[in-house]
Amino acid sequence: MALYRYRALDREGRELEGGCLADSEAAARQRLHGRGLTLLSLESRHGGPLRVPFSLDDARDLFDELETLLEAGLDLLQALRTIEEATRRGGKLKVVQTLREGLNAGLPLSQAMAQAWQAGEHELPPLHHQLLAVGEQSGTLGRALARIVEHLEFQRRVRDEVRGALVYPAALLAVSLLALGFILVVVVPQFAAMFPGDAIERLPPLSAALIGLGRFSGEWTGGLLAAFVATVVAIAWALRARAAALAGLADRLPLVGPALRRVDCGNYYTALGLMIEGGVDLARSLKMATEAPRMARVRRAAAVVHELVREGETLAGALAATELASPSDLSLLVAAERSGRLAETLRRLGRGRVEQFERTTRAALKLLEPAVVVVMGALVGLLVTALMLAVVSLNDLAP
The missing domain is CATH 3.10.20 (Ubiquitin-like (UB roll))
Structure with a gap:
């Protein structure tokens, strides 16, 4: 096709x-x-589906508005028409139009959403389509929409936590590098003009290296700025176009990888709990929930859990064969399977993983700030020492 x-x-x-x-x-x-x-x-x-900007926030708002309008007594077509009239532009408008066209053609909402997904108009996982289908079959579409909103809200919370954990150290590092760059590009070249070319060889090695670096940066300021801009653009492109590769790289980092896997496991728990609570049987829930994780290692482990459960293993036993569940998680899941409260327990475990991630990032940031200050102080102290040694050497360089 x-x-x-x-x-x-x-x-x-x-x-x-x-x-x-x-x-x-x-x-x-x-x-x-x-x-x-x-x-x-x-x-x-040609060349694959055309992706339009239908963000996670757009999806959350769309399903939340649909649920609210259905509760107010509007039918599905009226609700979509109302949302369409209130939406001016962007990916959300395109998705709403596709959904309304599908309903006009006689498709249920779940199939219209799946059609929009196939056409590349959104990237929501098919587990949301499945939740909609279950809600349509059971006559509880409003509750299905509420579950999807809850899952999207969970994903947004995870996204904001991850971004928040990265933004502060990135901003701190950027300000520090800009300060060092200003010293090297503006201050040091002016100071280097005080020394003739042959005098640099008689300076202390640290001062000579700094003066040489200052002269180089003064002569190639434009090239260094162009290289800096190109690096920023390349990083921005990589964050958008190579997200999967960057996620794989983050997964292999010593401290970052385990933290991201834990929070991604929480996403898997939450999706699985919502599917089971929505009336989907365990085997189908496990199959659909494998699409929720973003980390490749977590997704592979989720696929193993699905296969083991299909072969007759309990959920707790299948999770014990992978790295997804901690011993405390397994104990809770064993009790939940016996008591019939599996969905509630999975959702609670999902929330617990996010809260654990929040505590970890807060503790890491408390340590990061003084560490960056110490490193920056050491670098500035090194620059000042090199400059002072050069000043002291001026008398020795006098003819």
Whole structure:
């Protein structure tokens, strides 16, 4: 199948944009005409699905608004139309339009959401589609939406905690490097002008190295700034385009990797608990929950748990065969399986992992700040010592 992007008018004359998966252009036209759309343009997009900016916050807001409007007595189409009218632009609008078109074509919400996912209009995991399908079948769509909102809120909390843990040390390091860069690029070159070229050889080694570095940075200021900007751009690109590779690198770091795996395991616990609470059987819940983790090692371990449970092992026994669960987790899960409170226990364990991550990051940041101050003080002290040695040597250099 190929992805076709289209512009069209709906039955009410409003212009829509979206994506459609079809075997050919003719099949795409027929499918869109079947939805009651009048095509304005249709073009094939090769090289994979086109991703639009439908963020985690957009998803959380969309499902929360849907739940609220359904509770207020609107039907699903009216709720989507209301959200569409209140949304001006962006990926959220495209997803809402695709969902409304799917419902107009007779699809249930879960299938319309899956269709939008296949067309590349959002990246929500299929476990959310499954929760919607269970809610539709049981007549509890509102509760299913509430569970999805809870899971998205959990993911947002994890994301904010991880970002918060990284932003402060990154900002502290950036300010420190800028201060050192200012000294080397602005202060030291002016100081180096006091010394003739042959005099540097008679300076103490530390002072000679600093003066030489200052002259180099003064002569190549533009090149160094260009290299700095290129490095920042490359890092920003890598964070967006190579997220999976960076996650794999973080997974291998001594202290960072275990902390991220613990919080990702909490994401797995929460997704699994929500699926079970929503009425999905354990085997299907385990299969769908394998898509929740973002770390490759956690996802592989989740797949092993699914296979072991399919072979007849208990959930606690399957988790014991992997690195996902701690001994205290296993004890709680054994008791939960006996008492029938597995969903509640899994969600509590998920919250506990995030709270543990919060405590760990707070403790690490308390140690990081004085460590950076000490390192920066040592570097500045080294620069000042080198400059003072050079000043003291001025008398020795006089003819």
